[in-house]
Amino acid sequence: MTATIQDAARGTDTRRPVRFTVTSASVGDSRARTGILDTPHGRVDTPVFMPVGTNATVKALDPDDIREVGARIILSNTYHLALRPGHERIRDLGGLHAFMGWDRAILTDSGGFQVVSLAQQRSIDEDGATFRSHLDGSLQRFTPEHAIAVQEALGADIAVCFDHPVPPHASARSEVADATERTHRWADRCLAAHTRPDQALFGIIQGGLEADLRMASTAFFASRPFDGLCIGGLAGDETPEQRRAVLDVVVPMLVDDPRPRYLMGLGSPMDLLDAVDAGVDMFDSVLPARVARNATLWVPGGKLNLRNARFLDDPRPVQEGCRCRLCRSFSRAYLAHLFRANELLAYRLATCHNLTFTLDFMARIRSAIADGTFPQLTRDLRAQAASRSPIDVVGS
Amino acid sequence: MTATIQDAARGTDTRRPVRFTVTSASVGDSRARTGILDTPHGRVDTPVFMPVGTNATVKALDPDDIREVGARIILSNTYHLALRPGHERIRDLGGLHAFMGWDRAILTDSGGFQVVSLAQQRSIDEDGATFRSHLDGSLQRFTPEHAIAVQEALGADIAVCFDHPVPPHASARSEVADATERTHRWADRCLAAHTRPDQALFGIIQGGLEADLRMASTAFFASRPFDGLCIGGLAGDETPEQRRAVLDVVVPMLVDDPRPRYLMGLGSPMDLLDAVDAGVDMFDSVLPARVARNATLWVPGGKLNLRNARFLDDPRPVQEGCRCRLCRSFSRAYLAHLFRANELLAYRLATCHNLTFTLDFMARIRSAIADGTFPQLTRDLRAQAASRSPIDVVGS
Numbered sequence: 001m002t003a004t005i006q007d008a009a010r011g012t013d014t015r016r017p018v019r020f021t022v023t024s025a026s027v028g029d030s031r032a033r034t035g036i037l038d039t040p041h042g043r044v045d046t047p048v049f050m051p052v053g054t055n056a057t058v059k060a061l062d063p064d065d066i067r068e069v070g071a072r073i074i075l076s077n078t079y080h081l082a083l084r085p086g087h088e089r090i091r092d093l094g095g096l097h098a099f100m101g102w103d104r105a106i107l108t109d110s111g112g113f114q115v116v117s118l119a120q121q122r123s124i125d126e127d128g129a130t131f132r133s134h135l136d137g138s139l140q141r142f143t144p145e146h147a148i149a150v151q152e153a154l155g156a157d158i159a160v161c162f163d164h165p166v167p168p169h170a171s172a173r174s175e176v177a178d179a180t181e182r183t184h185r186w187a188d189r190c191l192a193a194h195t196r197p198d199q200a201l202f203g204i205i206q207g208g209l210e211a212d213l214r215m216a217s218t219a220f221f222a223s224r225p226f227d228g229l230c231i232g233g234l235a236g237d238e239t240p241e242q243r244r245a246v247l248d249v250v251v252p253m254l255v256d257d258p259r260p261r262y263l264m265g266l267g268s269p270m271d272l273l274d275a276v277d278a279g280v281d282m283f284d285s286v287l288p289a290r291v292a293r294n295a296t297l298w299v300p301g302g303k304l305n306l307r308n309a310r311f312l313d314d315p316r317p318v319q320e321g322c323r324c325r326l327c328r329s330f331s332r333a334y335l336a337h338l339f340r341a342n343e344l345l346a347y348r349l350a351t352c353h354n355l356t357f358t359l360d361f362m363a364r365i366r367s368a369i370a371d372g373t374f375p376q377l378t379r380d381l382r383a384q385a386a387s388r389s390p391i392d393v394v395g396s
Numbered sequence: 397m398t399a400t401i402q403d404a405a406r407g408t409d410t411r412r413p414v415r416f417t418v419t420s421a422s423v424g425d426s427r428a429r430t431g432i433l434d435t436p437h438g439r440v441d442t443p444v445f446m447p448v449g450t451n452a453t454v455k456a457l458d459p460d461d462i463r464e465v466g467a468r469i470i471l472s473n474t475y476h477l478a479l480r481p482g483h484e485r486i487r488d489l490g491g492l493h494a495f496m497g498w499d500r501a502i503l504t505d506s507g508g509f510q511v512v513s514l515a516q517q518r519s520i521d522e523d524g525a526t527f528r529s530h531l532d533g534s535l536q537r538f539t540p541e542h543a544i545a546v547q548e549a550l551g552a553d554i555a556v557c558f559d560h561p562v563p564p565h566a567s568a569r570s571e572v573a574d575a576t577e578r579t580h581r582w583a584d585r586c587l588a589a590h591t592r593p594d595q596a597l598f599g600i601i602q603g604g605l606e607a608d609l610r611m612a613s614t615a616f617f618a619s620r621p622f623d624g625l626c627i628g629g630l631a632g633d634e635t636p637e638q639r640r641a642v643l644d645v646v647v648p649m650l651v652d653d654p655r656p657r658y659l660m661g662l663g664s665p666m667d668l669l670d671a672v673d674a675g676v677d678m679f680d681s682v683l684p685a686r687v688a689r690n691a692t693l694w695v696p697g698g699k700l701n702l703r704n705a706r707f708l709d710d711p712r713p714v715q716e717g718c719r720c721r722l723c724r725s726f727s728r729a730y731l732a733h734l735f736r737a738n739e740l741l742a743y744r745l746a747t748c749h750n751l752t753f754t755l756d757f758m759a760r761i762r763s764a765i766a767d768g769t770f771p772q773l774t775r776d777l778r779a780q781a782a783s784r785s786p787i788d789v790v791g792s
Contacts, residue, residue: 055737101725329497
């Protein structure tokens with residue numbers, strides 16, 4: 001099964017606000033590929049990792065910091081912004097880019113995941129979802145049409161369909177099937193509702209861990225004129241093997257489809273590597289920033305817990321040769337001190353490092369794909385990871 | 397009474413690590429003056445406001461931010477750094493400048509004020525002060541010699557004598573007299589203990605609100621070869637009139653003394669203006685940064701409370717024409733949103749603004765003194781302040 005001509009046309013249609021071009025593909029068994037995503041707010045090299053700015057700010061960073069870590073596109077959360085400060089308010093203030101002072105690309109998710117994972121007293125019917133705000137308990141209603149209206153008000157470069165994700169391990173097959181079919185009906189309503197000509201719209205493939213449901217969902221979205229295809233319902237409690245099995249169902253069906261593939265919510269470096277190998281182009285996750293605020297710093301081959309007392313006297317940078325704001329100017333000892341003193345600067349510096357680490361890791365992956373060494377890179381990094389202790393706090 | 401030749405010689409001695417030159421004086425009744433303070437880490441124009449970096453970080457800012465707000469010198473706290481991470485640790489890591497990545501000037505206070513105001517179970521004897529750490533309850537001992545050893549280990553450009561401050565309204569005259577005399581004995585011990593040739597040492601004039609005690613203390617410090625003279629025991633619970641009365645006792649005694657005068661702990665703009673008028677050259681306070689973190693933004697003629705709901709829709713910058721990181725790129729609406737969402741970026745942006753406001757205010761004062769318009773500036777700002785409502789939340 002392959003994508004229809006209609007989709008292919010939309011994927012490379014120069015009249016669309018976002019265009020994707022595959023620039024190179026890996027050799028051998030790998031489906032890794034590089035590409036260029038052109039958006040109204042600049043060009044993005046793929047595979048790409050998008051830092052998350054939930055409340056119209058990437059936590060602890062300002063836009064100069066986000067640029068400095070190397071981000072070309074960030075994700076912001078429709079659910080959070082609709083509740084606070086309100087999408088109409090952001091629209092009236094000039095849209096999300098102006099509001100948060102970010103002039104590169106933005107993708108907004110649809111709110112579907114947050115409605116399921118954050119909201120209280122949730123009830124989902126065919127028309128939409130009713131729930132109570134996690135902020136103030138107020139009664140809220142999201143429908144596909146409302147999620148699109150919110151995202152058009154926010155004005156991101158890329159909007160995403162309102163879906164009904166179901167955590168695979170928490171759900172019976174019938175629930176997954178129902179949610180997947182509802183996601184398809186809602187996707188068509190999102191397509192019909194979406195009018196903003198300077199904004200792309202991505203669909204979200206669901207289907208849990210069931211191969212046949214994933215195949216049906218992939219076929220459905222491949223047949224619709226979305227600008228890109230998200231793969232939802234992963235990066236949850238599934239094993240890496242289960243995730244890979246899903247990708248090995250979905251991606252081969254899209255091999256001739258010219259549109260970008262976006263696995264929502266994945267953030268650990270080895271998981272990113274595996275998913276790129278499986279043919280995914282786009283990623284987002286709060287993980288690098290969240291663990292940074294918890295004093296966990298990512299370095300080649302492992303991680304450092306800066307709350308460990310042995311770093312209090314360590315004059316070395318967190319990562320030798322790292323270009324980030326933390327490693328350029330400060331020692332492990334200073335960062336360890338800042339964390340112990342609960343100083344705000346700790347969160348910013350640690351976040352700058354982990355996001356720089358993640359984005360530089362993606363750049364290394366892109367280079368390896370382009371020059372034909374991605375299979376070797378994958379083997380090397382997997383061997384390195386396998387040789388690590390489970391604790392994997394390394395000293396240098 | 398005037399300073400002795402000995403002091404004058406030290407004040408302008410080119411062999412001293414810090415040298416002070418008065419460059420212009422105001423006209424009329426004002427004792428305002430401009431000067432240049434040359435330190436091992438660069439030149440400082442006075443009157444100067446020093447942002448406070450208690451734990452080797454100006455809260456929420458990194459050194460690039462501190463440079464951008466315009467600071468040429470910051471204050472850091474001996475008491476806090478001795479307890480955490482420890483002065484010997486900082487010394488072994490290359491000293492305070494290297495530790496915190498700040499290559500401009502630093503002044504460390506002596507810890508005397510914190511021992512009195514922060515520590516628990518404090519007991520002061522002739523040799524020093526014993527107290528329990530506010531961090532972990534551990535038993536600690538500060539003597540004049542130890543305070544100097546800590547500050548030499550930290551390696552600031554300017555160290556300060558260990559003193560025995562007494563809050564004026566909380567103390568009987570006999571207590572103030574005893575503490576002032578002890579401060580003098582401790583000052584001589586600090587002078588004897590201080591050996592670091594690349595570090596200046598300032599004395600602290602005490603004496604509470606008692607004119608005769610202040611005169612005696614001023615005469616004492618004027619007769620000793622310190623590099624500068626702090627005025628301690630103010631910026632507490634005294635009224636502006638009481639503070640001015642003390643300055644009108646102290647400063648006239650130093651009129652021929654070539655050394656800088658530093659009023660410790662003062663931070664509100666109108667208080668700074670009055671003290672400059674009374675002849676003070678140097679200031680520090682946590683106030684601008686502390687109120688910023690509490691969502692109070694200083695603007696010409698008043699202040700804005702960004703937690704007020706009316707700012708949620710306000711597209712204007714906090715202060716039109718302000719050069720700071722906040723006002724260059726963001727609206728009041730965005731900052732109000734960040735505060736409501738408890739986003740870390742709020743604290744950094746608000747601190748950048750209030751410190752820029754304060755340092756630009758000092759620059760305006762220096763210009764006015766230099767061009768002879770300081771009396772007019774003082775009259776204008778006092779009239780503006782008098783016409784404000786006590787609530788003083790202004791809209792533009």
